[in-house]
Amino acid sequence: MFSELFERTFDNCSALHFPSVREWKLADPGRKVIAYFPVYAPVELIHAAGMLPVGLSGAGDRLDIQHADARFGSFICSIVKTTLEMGLAGHLEPFDGFLFSTICDSARNLCFVMKRNFPQMYVDFLHLPHNPSSPAAAQFLAEEYRRILTELERLGGEVDDGALHRSIALYNGNRALIRELYQLRSRSPQQVPTSELYQLIRLGNFLPVEQHTALLEATLAEFQSRNTKPRDSIRIVVEGSFCEQPPLTLIRLVEDAGCYIVDDDFVIGQSWFESDVPTEGDPLLTLAKSYLDRSVYSSVRHDFRKPRWDGLVDKVRRNQAGAVLFLIAKFCEPAYFDYVPYKQELDRAGIPHLQLEFEEKSFTFDRLRTEIETFVESLVFD
């Protein structure tokens, strides 16, 4: 029952013209919607301003690129092009603004290309710090949040600390449920197929947080009540899909090949903090400090105090996984770079791994299926 519901809602929410977002706006035409490009965005600020934060995640295989190839040229990932194409084709019309951040060079340039092509929109760039070791970083980020909040206030009206605290609390609740779902999946993956969990989490990109939290609660109860027998599968961690998302078919294919995905970084912005953001004190400073000290490790966040490769090895051990599958979007430079130290540390720890490349618009998977099946066989008969 739930899987059908997911698929219906997921299809509706991820349709090119954002029907669920249009509906939300239609209910009260004065309301504003701010889209954010992956990976992390301080959605609490947008929510507290009475706006709907919507996570952009490309166009999958649902859009033919007519113009964006010429604007971005070769060797640039798909999500950058499909995002611009959606704009040029009028699909992003329900949005009042776009927020980008320091994730990679292509996405950053996209921000300013969007700014030129959509001059009527509020387009902003959030500088997330790459030096959390500096005592000055928290104050800088809090002021950066203040700057963005001021822009949002210009669009939608004043925001006070109380509203920010309430938004933080709501998103804390949402993230805590996601953590619980991830833990349940790790404990008994047969009850929580990743193809379902992934859709459920990704819905959080589109739905109002209150609605998404209710859906998470109901689904958690449904997953808990399942009495599925475990099958003989290999426990793996998926790494590398933090921005452009793989086609759902590919996630299913990995599971069908005999893998339990026990942890992953799909739509990782939805579960960015490892613990709750405090709901006391200066909310912007608290959010800033949380970004510096509570964030999950990610290829788009740099913290030379704690290497990401240690984070991956910990994740594998914590989840008692037997292998790592790198699912890397074609031309994703942060993922390509991180693959090297990840691989070195996994080799050192004796953890097998496989690297595969995808594009959001991939539609043939024969070669990938063969590679995954061969990898699984090599582990089973090892």
Next chain:
Amino acid sequence: MKTAMDEKKEYRGSIHQRQKDLMLAWYDQLDQAANSGNPPTVSMMISGNCVELLEGFGAVPLYPEVNALQLAIRHQSLDPILAAEDLGYAADNCAYVKADIGCILKGITPTGAKLPTPTLILCNFVGCNTYLKWFEHLAKLQQAPLYVIDVPFMRADEPSRSDIEYVVKQLQETVKKLEQLSGRKFDYDRFRQAVARSSRTEELWSQIKHLARRSPSPFDAYFDAITLMGPLYVYRARPEGVEFFEAALAELQAKADAHKGVYEQEHFRLVMEGPPPYPYFRAFRDMFAKWQACAVASTYSTVGGLWEFGFRHDPDHPFESVAMHMIAQNVTNRNFLQRYEQIRRYVEEWNADGVIIHFVKSCRLFSAGQGDMRDYFTKQLGIPTLYIESDLEDPRYFAEAQTKNRIDAFFEAMEYSKATASVRSYREGSA
């Protein structure tokens, strides 16, 4: 009218030789540091580098990008690139990084001189995300300490007070870190003196760049400017740098006063956007020389700093001005639309006929979205613009015949429109 002069000439003046000597002396210092542990060395990125700060320690900068480009220009980059790919780097990773990592793995250096393990790997993060990855990997590979100066990107027209304070505090933290690591005390007066020298070098460099507004330009502001960039980044804050740029200005000024250009006749004036294809540097230059097309301005020559619009380091505010340089006065930390504006100013104020956009697959910071840039210049401003693709380091991505054909076709079209424009003005004049 000459349409296809097969002009291949030596582009050298005496400054080219002086530049070579200076760069060799730099490698000698690095070799000495590798052998004796002295002077302290600091790895940095070219873009928005804070070489003045190093002077406060008598430390020498180590620029992996300069090493990488030196290899490419000497046609030696492919082997180290392949060594890095064997390690797991992707075909689509920045080839500068791969060449550098490959060199360390294989013990290759550009001149054969030894390179030291740096006292500190200092990532001056100014826009380029690849810098962060590159220096993390170097720190891991070389087991050397890493510090990142996180420079806020130019998301508005001017940096905020908070942006500047954040960078100043990190510069001060860097000073403490370097004191611990080098065992030397930071000499504030020496730092201020370095900032003052930089200011002088920048003034000279800016005057050189403004000489290219003359017609003919006494030098090519892309190909020749690249020759001058080495001393600019290594020696800007030192007496040798000031002397070098004084001599360079005098030489070019004399050339300009004698109305001597790069070519017998300056046929086209261009603005160049993007880094050059170093593995085919000479072949690429010849493709423009054939048409007597001279670059009068380039964005690549502002990677390390943007000085032709007036910015100078300020010895009265040394930390703040170093921060300002890192945040706002280098092309890589400025946003894409600010680059459009920079090129537009060059076209207007340096009186250019067209823009060449060189997309390099290695560098997404430079290249991602350059198709939109072309759209802006051709459709919105009506400026002839050519877009070509290759790479700055990897020789496998240079399609020589195709690139040459596109360049020829571009200039043929420009010739044609110049010819029709002169016929039109003749007719209008006689009517």
